[in-house]
């Protein structure tokens with residue numbers, strides 16, 4: 001079998017922006033008479049290589065400022081790379097940041113024609129699609145209003161509607177979809193699904209990781225302008241979650257250091273060392289269960305300083321990080337004695353009626369004031385075998401019968 005042709009080829013692409021910064025007062029005095037701005041190079045993308053095959057749906061994910069929109073704009077031809085090349089085959093339609101593509105002083109109607117012509121449609125072709133475009137957008141009342149008076153949701157409605165009606169081979173969608181209301185977002189996602197069935201190529205920038213898991217057959221994780229992971233969404237998202245966790249932990253540590261230097265009260269140094277899953281009697285390690293089995297989660301923590309007034313939390317997450325279940329010692333009405341050094345604690349979960357699949361166990365130590373001290377989001381992993389009688393995160397012994405009469 002031959003693999004589908006490549007429609008987007010990003011070859012060793014880097015993008016540099018020049019940032020102008022205000023000089024400090026000292027610099028202004030030293031450089032008196034010259035500009036108050038100094039320039040600094042900023043690399044938004046560095047040596048990115050990506051090939052996207054026809055018919056695939058790719059999610060571009062990553063922390064804020066990691067270069068996702070820059071890469072998407074480069075695929076869309078809105079930005080040129082500083083070095084490297086981007087090539088694209090087929091007709092492209094793009095829904096990029098708000099403001100791109102539409103002229104503010106023109107009406108919605110005029111913008112539809114302008115936009116469609118930029119995307120390669122003749123006036124006659126646009127005439128044919130026009131009613132469908134306006135109908136899908138749901139903003140017919142405002143179609144003869146200048147778009148500068150549109151709300152961001154109205155704007156996106158019209159822009160998305162044009163993008164999906166011009167028969168594109170490649171559809172680029174930036175996060176902007178998120179400003180549409182819920183029914184419209186649903187409609188867009190349905191349309192994107194339709195596109196997938198028709199074998200079109202879609203590149204989606206999003207922070208909705210569940211959207212990536214649901215829609216994409218591939219995810220690319222960008223961080224600091226570089227590709228950190230590229231592959232099956234589940235694996236790529238695991239890398240991203242680990243990154244987020246590291247960023248979060250970094251922030252906690254920085255705020256602790258800040259508290260130290262300012263003399264403010266800071267939480268004690270403590271961390272989760274790990275967790276093991278055991279049979280309920282605590283005898284055997286365990287990795288796989290049947291729905292309805294019980295498990296014992298043994299948690300180890302380390303307190304480098306006396307840990308008082310504290311809370312221990314534990315929970316189960318899907319591979320994408322959605323919490324399926326969580327609890328903590330406050331909710332359970334348990335009082336924790338002060339701890340110093342290492343200590344272990346058991347949570348016993350009887351009758352765990354989880355649906356088939358993989359789950360991660362998270363564990364966190366927090367103060368009774370609610371401030372988290374340390375969290376381990378994948379302290380352990382649990383696999384639940386299924387009965388094949390249902391889907392989702394719950395296992396239910398559902399019965400079925402026709403109603404007589």
Ligand SMILES: Nc1ncnc2c1ncn2[C@@H]1O[C@H](COP(=O)(O)OP(=O)(O)OP(=O)(O)O)[C@@H](O)[C@H]1O
Nearest residue numbers: 017018019044062063064065066067068069070071
């Ligand atoms: N025109 C520009 N001039 C200077 N810097 C820019 C410009 N456009 C983007 N950047 C910078 O490049 C970096 C990447 O921006 P980009 O918008 O691609 O990130 P992103 O991953 O899409 O972020 P977000 O999730 O916040 O939308 C950011 O640090 C941003 O400030």
